[in-house]
Amino acid sequence: MPYSNSIRETYPFLTKYFENGINSSDKNIAHCILFYGSDLEAQYNLALEIARMLNCKGTHTPECDCLNCRWIRENNHPAVLTVSKVDNKPADDTSKTVISITQARKIKNDLLVTSEYHRVYIFCDKDADGNIQGLNGINFQEDAANALLKTFEEPPSATTFFFLTKDKTDMITTVVSRAQSFFVPSMKAEDNSFEIVREAMEGYPSLERDGVLDLNDKLYALTGENEPLTVLTQVQNYIGALIKSNGLNTKLLHDFNAAETAKKQLQLNMNAQNVIENLAFELVLNG
């Protein structure tokens, strides 16, 4: 997994947010950080960049070449560990498809010993080719998570856990509730288009109550010529693009999640008309 400095340019808002927290006098960032979105590699690189900022003992600049920064760029730092079904398994651990209880216990034991570093654990999954994949209820199950819940809640000082997932709803809720969540929008061009919905969505964040039906009608009309799921995906892409240009704000994050919920409802065979109506209400009246 090549580490890329360009993550700072790709996600200026997120890097700045964490940089400000880390540079504040009390290193004020959450112990448990959950990233979600479709680009898992970007999430991983972002976690590494944050690990680098946490461990830098040099100039505290992006170009710093101190030993800690170098180790992390090579993804070879002794205290910055990837935890997956294939990474950092104890020798006697025979599990192959999950982050196991044995792994969880090893982390707990390792944390009993003090460290000169800021310890970072990046929980994720990997495919057969070693590409970063997201956590879900199959590769990160309740027993392993439960073994670590107390640790997630009150970790030793200078310890940060990252959880990488496509979708928050894929993750065990007890972990989600203990983590601070950040949406990491995919910057890959191919799945970001929103041409179909651009006109219907234009200016929607400033719509008032009386704009709900109009938005509903415009979006529903689009399902005449397009798959409803395509329309909803593009609605979500449109909101994702707003997030990229405006930065994180609660309204846009709410709306992004509302679009995700709508997609799920559609996949559960809910009537498209109802799904779009609910979504129009969520986008205009809530969030």
Ligand SMILES: [Zn+2]
């Ligand atoms: Zn450094």
